[in-house]
Amino acid sequence: MKLIAALLLTALLANTAQAQSPNDPAVDACQASGLIALKERSPSVKDLILDRETLLISKADTHVEDVPIRTVMMGEAYLEKKGIGKPQHFVCLIGEKGKVLLTFFMAQ
Helix, strand or coil: CHHHHHHHHHHHCCCCCCCCCCCCCHHHHHHHHHHHHHHHHHCCEEEEECCCCCCCCEEEEEECEEEEEEEEEEEEEEEEECCCCCCEEEEECCCCHHHHEEEEEEEE
């Protein structure tokens, strides 16, 4: 948990951060990797819906140890199992070449 907090703090305090559009390809990458990770833990998850109106996307030029962080995304997501549940907050960190490094869903 401390590592995740350190990752988030480092990424969010990046020196050069610029707002990005919810149509950024990073959104689709985070959605796809998040869905894969969720299905591994809970096969009953059918879909992951990112609420594009709540997305905060920022380009970053920072590192966590020797791992470059290039994009930080936060917002709300809905999990579809038998129906669509309550929104959950999520954070997604993207590194070089659009590689998703971490998609973290916060339990409510």
